[in-house]
Amino acid sequence: MPSSENVSWLAEITLQDRSSVGGKGGSLGELTRAGIAVPPGFVVRTGGFERFLATLEMEEPIRPAVESLGDGELEDITALSERVRARFENAALPPDLQLEISGAQAELCGERVSWPLAVRSSATIEDAEDASFAGLQDTFLWVLGAQATLKSVRSCWASLYSVPSIAYRRKHRMREDGVAMAVVVQQMVDARTAGVLFTRSPVTGDRSVITIEAAWGLGSAVVSGEVTPDRFVIAKITGEISIRDISDKRVQHLPAADGGVDEVETPEEKRRMPSVSDDELAALRGLGRKIERIYGRPQDIEWAIDRNGKIFLLQSRPETVWSAKDAMPIAKPAQNPFTHVMNIFGGRR
Amino acid sequence: MVKPKRFPLPSSLEVIAGTEPTQAAYPYYMQFTKEDDERFWFYNSMHFPAPMCLFDTITAEAAYCALGAANTRVYCLPTTLGIDYRIVNGRIYIGGNAVTDRAEIARRTEEFKRRAFYYYENWERLFTQWKEKMMVLIGEAQKLSKVEIPEFEPLEHVHAGRGVASNHYLLDTYQKTLEGYYRMWQYHFEFLLLGYGAYLTFFDFCKKAFPEISDQTVARMVAGMQAEIFRPDDELRRLAKRAVELGVDDKIGDGCSPNDVIQSLEQLGDPGKAWLEELAVSRDPWFNINVGDGFYHYHRSWNDDLSMPFAALPGYIANIKAGRRIERPIEKLMAERKQLIEDYRELLNTDDERAAYDQMIGLAHRVFPYVEGHKFYCEHWYTNLFFNKIREFGALLSRHGFFPDTEDVFHLTHFEVEAAIIDLMTSWSNGSPPRGPSRWPALVKERKAAIAEWTKHDTAPALGPVPEVIDDPAIVMLWGITRENLDAWLTAGDQRDSNEIKGFAASSGVAEGVARVVKSVDEIGRLRQGDILVCQVTNPTWAPIFQKIAAAVSDIGGSMSHAAIVAREFGLPAVVGTGRATQRIKDGQRIRVDGGRGIVTILE
Numbered sequence: 001m002p003s004s005e006n007v008s009w010l011a012e013i014t015l016q017d018r019s020s021v022g023g024k025g026g027s028l029g030e031l032t033r034a035g036i037a038v039p040p041g042f043v044v045r046t047g048g049f050e051r052f053l054a055t056l057e058m059e060e061p062i063r064p065a066v067e068s069l070g071d072g073e074l075e076d077i078t079a080l081s082e083r084v085r086a087r088f089e090n091a092a093l094p095p096d097l098q099l100e101i102s103g104a105q106a107e108l109c110g111e112r113v114s115w116p117l118a119v120r121s122s123a124t125i126e127d128a129e130d131a132s133f134a135g136l137q138d139t140f141l142w143v144l145g146a147q148a149t150l151k152s153v154r155s156c157w158a159s160l161y162s163v164p165s166i167a168y169r170r171k172h173r174m175r176e177d178g179v180a181m182a183v184v185v186q187q188m189v190d191a192r193t194a195g196v197l198f199t200r201s202p203v204t205g206d207r208s209v210i211t212i213e214a215a216w217g218l219g220s221a222v223v224s225g226e227v228t229p230d231r232f233v234i235a236k237i238t239g240e241i242s243i244r245d246i247s248d249k250r251v252q253h254l255p256a257a258d259g260g261v262d263e264v265e266t267p268e269e270k271r272r273m274p275s276v277s278d279d280e281l282a283a284l285r286g287l288g289r290k291i292e293r294i295y296g297r298p299q300d301i302e303w304a305i306d307r308n309g310k311i312f313l314l315q316s317r318p319e320t321v322w323s324a325k326d327a328m329p330i331a332k333p334a335q336n337p338f339t340h341v342m343n344i345f346g347g348r349r
Numbered sequence: 350m351v352k353p354k355r356f357p358l359p360s361s362l363e364v365i366a367g368t369e370p371t372q373a374a375y376p377y378y379m380q381f382t383k384e385d386d387e388r389f390w391f392y393n394s395m396h397f398p399a400p401m402c403l404f405d406t407i408t409a410e411a412a413y414c415a416l417g418a419a420n421t422r423v424y425c426l427p428t429t430l431g432i433d434y435r436i437v438n439g440r441i442y443i444g445g446n447a448v449t450d451r452a453e454i455a456r457r458t459e460e461f462k463r464r465a466f467y468y469y470e471n472w473e474r475l476f477t478q479w480k481e482k483m484m485v486l487i488g489e490a491q492k493l494s495k496v497e498i499p500e501f502e503p504l505e506h507v508h509a510g511r512g513v514a515s516n517h518y519l520l521d522t523y524q525k526t527l528e529g530y531y532r533m534w535q536y537h538f539e540f541l542l543l544g545y546g547a548y549l550t551f552f553d554f555c556k557k558a559f560p561e562i563s564d565q566t567v568a569r570m571v572a573g574m575q576a577e578i579f580r581p582d583d584e585l586r587r588l589a590k591r592a593v594e595l596g597v598d599d600k601i602g603d604g605c606s607p608n609d610v611i612q613s614l615e616q617l618g619d620p621g622k623a624w625l626e627e628l629a630v631s632r633d634p635w636f637n638i639n640v641g642d643g644f645y646h647y648h649r650s651w652n653d654d655l656s657m658p659f660a661a662l663p664g665y666i667a668n669i670k671a672g673r674r675i676e677r678p679i680e681k682l683m684a685e686r687k688q689l690i691e692d693y694r695e696l697l698n699t700d701d702e703r704a705a706y707d708q709m710i711g712l713a714h715r716v717f718p719y720v721e722g723h724k725f726y727c728e729h730w731y732t733n734l735f736f737n738k739i740r741e742f743g744a745l746l747s748r749h750g751f752f753p754d755t756e757d758v759f760h761l762t763h764f765e766v767e768a769a770i771i772d773l774m775t776s777w778s779n780g781s782p783p784r785g786p787s788r789w790p791a792l793v794k795e796r797k798a799a800i801a802e803w804t805k806h807d808t809a810p811a812l813g814p815v816p817e818v819i820d821d822p823a824i825v826m827l828w829g830i831t832r833e834n835l836d837a838w839l840t841a842g843d844q845r846d847s848n849e850i851k852g853f854a855a856s857s858g859v860a861e862g863v864a865r866v867v868k869s870v871d872e873i874g875r876l877r878q879g880d881i882l883v884c885q886v887t888n889p890t891w892a893p894i895f896q897k898i899a900a901a902v903s904d905i906g907g908s909m910s911h912a913a914i915v916a917r918e919f920g921l922p923a924v925v926g927t928g929r930a931t932q933r934i935k936d937g938q939r940i941r942v943d944g945g946r947g948i949v950t951i952l953e
Contacts, residue, residue: 201560201561204560204561205560206559206560206561206562207559207696207698208558208559208561208562208693208696209559209561233561235561235562235563235566236696237566237689237692237693237696238566238689238857240563240566240857240945241857241945242561242563242945242946329698329699329701329702330554330557330558330697330698330702330705331554331557331558331701331702331705331706331709332701332702332704332705333701333704333705333707333708334705334708336466337708337709337711337712338465338466338469338470338712340550340554340705340708340709340712341465341469341543341546341547341550341712342458343550343553343554344546344549344550344553345426345427345428345461345465345546346427346428346458347427347428347454
């Protein structure tokens with residue numbers, strides 16, 4: 001099925017589409033097209049959100065109500081948030097939009113109608129590269145079936161009007177016109193192991209190392225900090241593993257029988273076992289390098305390894321903390337190249 | 350707060366009971382004095398891991414005279430003069446001489462630039478000239494007269510009107526032997542500090558740009574592959590190949606004795622003779638490599654003791670017969686080096702940084718052939734000639750009853766050897782018996798006992814007040830001594846019980862196996878396939894046995910030591926510069942070597 005009015009398949013999306021698919025959707029599309037193993041999926045573009053919002057606003061304006069909050073007392077924000085979210089979650093969807101999303105979902109799941117899906121928010125803000133304001137928007141894992149998928153898409157839209165999200169926009173005096181929400185719907189990876197990968201050292205900012213954190217089960221346990229992950233530091237170029245901290249991984253996130261995620265205890269014999277093999281570390285290093293090359297800057301990556309040992313890329317964002325400090329040059333070329341030796345011979349005091 | 354710790358003062362070090370006369374026999378200028386308590390000293394275990402015989406202290410003397418001259422007077426290093434050296438209980442302590450006065454540093458900086466930059470600019474020409482000078486020096490040492498003294502002056506000398514008798518030439522040859530040795534060390538330091546400095550400049554940059562880069566990665570970017578120091582091992586590979594081609598390889602088996610092999614090949618007819626001719630070609634000069642670093646007379650060369658090269662041949666032969674390529678893959682290694690440099694370059698932030706990186710790696714590559722190559726000429730080839738010449742004097746003096754054994758000559762200082770020679774000259778000239786035979790045997794015995802006693806005792810890693818900063822580039826460069834190291838030394842005593850030993854991460858990988866603590870070359874025959882070599886010094890001579898072992902651990906050495914380079918070529922884990930691995934690890938223990946982290950773990 002080709003992309004339609006409000007739905008685009010990841011393989012057809014590039015970074016240039018960010019204004020309609022959000023930062024996350026654009027990035028996943030770009031990486032899919034570059035041949036990276038991204039779980040297949042589609043994006044409900046911001047057009048879908050706008051369409052539904054327009055329907056809702058015919059009854060009662062939403063964007064003007066948010067802007068009229070001014071600096072916004074918390075009570076007012078909370079009251080508005082509750083009202084708006086309830087409408088997003090309960091009001092009737094325009095039938096053609098519902099059909100479009102369910103059609104794409106059926107296509108994605110194929111024969112196995114209840115293939116588990118991940119439904120992720122991918123917000124856009126006019127003139128901003130990334131509007132993820134990390135952690136402010138919802139992600140739904142292990143979503144089973146058409147109804148649950150539609151419900152999760154609505155919840156993602158609604159999360160744009162969560163209290164912290166509205167408060168953030170009011171604080172930064174953003175115009176509501178440009179704020180919209182795309183939703184990424186992907187096949188869920190049944191992760192044996194998952195985690196995060198930084199293409200530089202979070203400790204020293206060193207761009208020549210890759211730091212990998214990994215734990216058993218779904219990556220949500222690592223991202224949320226509910227498990228102390230195994231930690232590896234690998235030289236980006238040579239592959240030398242300089243740090244190998246195997247932690248006690250007491251819990252793991254596993255899919256719940258009726259959808260969603262359960263936190264369960266890790267079997268005793270696996271708690272102190274490395275959750276990734278050296279070969280997998282090498283493959284992850286390759287993945288990190290490839291993605292960094294595509295973007296031309298250090299990345300903060302989420303990944304998972306399925307039960308067959310296949311590695312998937314779940315998300316990649318530009319690293320921001322150290323990038324801001326890169327401006328300080330370490331050395332400049334000298335007119336006489338020999339003068340560099342004065343760094344050694346001239347004394348270090 | 351950690352409780353303050355300090356190193357003992359030199360004056361508090363006791364000469365071990367019973368060894369006082371031997372201690373007193375070291376030259377007066379090497380003895381500690383009360384004033385030395387004011388200064389910081391450290392034990393140079395890198396170059397002098399064992400107590401020094403009296404004669405062998407000439408290696409320290411000649412080296413520091415030359416190093417100091419280069420620093421202080423020739424290149425005028427801005428922040429440092431030369432290095433002082435002292436000896437106690439046979440252990441050599443050294444201390445830097447920092448320049449701290451700002452005006453003086455500025456004055457020396459101007460001088461330094463005029464001198465050092467000229468060398469960098471004209472490096473290739475001066476280095477070519479250096480090799481020529483070095484070959485002349487070696488030629489002169491080879492041409493020195495044989496050390497012998499006839500009963501009567503040969504008739505032809507008389508008829509030729511030489512007018513100078515043989516006793517004169519004994520002293521002349523001895524003095525020329527010393528002169529050549531001192532000169533060799535001057536040559537040695539002509540390029541060394543400048544070379545290391547350029548290398549360290551690049552190293553320093555890499556550590557700033559990539560704080561977590563390993564030392565060995567920087568080393569791999571700089572190391573060349575074709576320096577003379579690799580040739581001895583290359584020759585062995587060649588000889589192994591020729592043995593297979595000539596069909597004589599079955600005579601060279603595991604555990605063979607070199608003499609038996611040579612004898613059986615002599616009887617084997619043409620193929621045997623052909624291989625022995627190849628052996629002769631390799632031996633001159635490439636077997637002039639000794640099993641140490643040139644500071645001890647008993648670190649003999651391959652030429653003097655063929656057991657090391659012959660221990661390595663069977664492994665190479667087995668590899669050839671199994672169809673494996675044994676030549677070092679130079680082109681591949683060089684291509685890897687190039688790729689490594691490009692990959693790290695790409696990670697830099699700005700074009701400015703990349704341009705500076707290019708300048709620094711360019712200079713490091715320019716100077717490194719000297720840093721890698723000089724040792725073959727200086728510490729190995731020339732040093733072997735030198736000690737063997739001294740042995741000739743030892744043999745002569747021994748024949749005249751000065752002491753029982755040729756090697757006993759090394760228990761005299763070089764001044765005492767000269768005195769003994771003059772004693773013999775006198776005796777030969779006036780027909781009276783020499784005085785030495787009634788003096789030296791007892792002293793030699795006493796001194797041997799002192800060395801044996803000192804060997805049993807550890808010595809403090811450092812003495813005197815800890816300096817606030819170590820700002821002496823020579824000390825940082827050559828010994829890797831930093832403030833952090835000293836703090837680690839001060840707390841080292843607390844960690845005796847730990848089963849972990851830390852060193853430099855020289856070559857990454859993890860291996861477990863049986864430790865073979867090999868204290869001298871005679872013991873290398875004990876190494877079995879898959880053993881872990883634990884030795885004092887890592888040194889290129891040991892390279893050939895790397896084909897046999899699973900990992901290497903050494904007391905002494907840095908990430909740029911040749912063994913580290915060879916370990917990386919063989920893809921073996923290696924941890925070097927552990928300080929005391931040969932003392933902490935017992936022969937036969939199971940150990941784990943983590944060459945990426947520089948940690949050796951005793952497993953039992």
